[in-house]
Amino acid sequence: MGSRPDPELTLRREHVVREQQRATTYLLNLILAGLAIGTGVAWQYLSGQWSPWIMGFAVFVGLIMLLALRISLHWDRAVVLRLGRMHAVKGPGVFWLIPFVDRVARSVGMRVRAAEFHSESTLTRDTVPVNVDAVCFWLVWDAQKAVLEVEDYYRAIVLSAQTALRDTIGTHTLAEMLTQREQLGKALQRTLDAKTNAWGITVQSVEIRDVIIPQGLESAMSKQAQAERERQARIILGTAETEIAAKFVEAARCYRSEPVAVHLRGMNMLYEGLKEKGSMIIVPSSALETMNLGNIGGITALGQQAELAAKRAGPDSKAP
Numbered sequence: 197m198g199s200r201p202d203p204e205l206t207l208r209r210e211h212v213v214r215e216q217q218r219a220t221t222y223l224l225n226l227i228l229a230g231l232a233i234g235t236g237v238a239w240q241y242l243s244g245q246w247s248p249w250i251m252g253f254a255v256f257v258g259l260i261m262l263l264a265l266r267i268s269l270h271w272d273r274a275v276v277l278r279l280g281r282m283h284a285v286k287g288p289g290v291f292w293l294i295p296f297v298d299r300v301a302r303s304v305g306m307r308v309r310a311a312e313f314h315s316e317s318t319l320t321r322d323t324v325p326v327n328v329d330a331v332c333f334w335l336v337w338d339a340q341k342a343v344l345e346v347e348d349y350y351r352a353i354v355l356s357a358q359t360a361l362r363d364t365i366g367t368h369t370l371a372e373m374l375t376q377r378e379q380l381g382k383a384l385q386r387t388l389d390a391k392t393n394a395w396g397i398t399v400q401s402v403e404i405r406d407v408i409i410p411q412g413l414e415s416a417m418s419k420q421a422q423a424e425r426e427r428q429a430r431i432i433l434g435t436a437e438t439e440i441a442a443k444f445v446e447a448a449r450c451y452r453s454e455p456v457a458v459h460l461r462g463m464n465m466l467y468e469g470l471k472e473k474g475s476m477i478i479v480p481s482s483a484l485e486t487m488n489l490g491n492i493g494g495i496t497a498l499g500q501q502a503e504l505a506a507k508r509a510g511p512d513s514k515a516p
Contacts (some may be wrong), residue, residue: 229258263295273339304339341396
């Protein structure tokens with residue numbers, strides 16, 4: 197089995213990608229700052245006079261555009277600190293900062309995110325080592341708490357999920373782990389949500405993706421399942437034999453009081469046998485006497501001879 201990726205490292209890489217996407221919004225700041233300074237330079241060039249006040253004002257406006265203007269994406273919230281203290285949560289859209297006084301502590305994504313985590317070689321309640329892979333779907337509902345209450349909520353989510361998964365495995369048997377994945381996921385969700393709610397984070401669901409057991413135990417369980425299937429097959433076969441015997445006993449009671457029904461049944465069996473071409477039926481002589489099978493056999497033989505004679509004579513021959 198290949199090495200699993202580190203879930204904490206995966207979340208950090210995703211965070212870096214998001215920061216790179218947010219960095220593209222600073223291009224607008226640079227463009228606006230360049231336009232402000234360029235406008236001042238163009239104004240002086242066209243007027244033919246150099247004024248330090250106009251140029252200073254253009255540079256001031258450019259710095260304001262560069263340092264004070266911020267744009268937050270629709271799914272982001274920016275936690276703003278003023279002189280080191282919590283000031284406000286800004287976004288989405290355009291908002292302004294006081295240069296050198298306000299700063300964005302962190303931009304928090306408010307969309308649902310998925311964190312994969314696993315637990316390796318954890319003993320179940322019946323002392324079976326298992327490897328469990330799971331995925332947690334969570335979102336930040338309060339950006340202020342997520343930034344201020346916990347230092348790194350990515351790491352906190354992953355470690356809490358792994359710890360809760362190990363605790364859950366230790367309180368359940370292997371059979372419960374294999375057959376009650378949905379119930380285990382709901383129990384994990386409740387445990388994690390109770391812990392992360394104080395951080396402004398909600399765990400929406402936890403899904404058990406795979407439960408990997410040792411190869412030797414897997415072979416033993418396969419043999420056990422096969423033996424159980426064979427046992428059930430034998431039980432079903434024995435039950436069928438019992439029901440068939442009961443039906444025969446019931447039929448015998450009907451035939452015992454009705455000898456004509458016995459004769460009709462015997463004649464029906466003989467007819468079913470004679471329908472197949474080339475078939476031969478051997479019956480005891482007593483059956484010929486009790487069911488008058490001699491006359492029936494003779495009539496059947498005469499019918500077959502008449503059919504053969506008609507075929508030899510051809511379709512144009514007429515019967516006398």
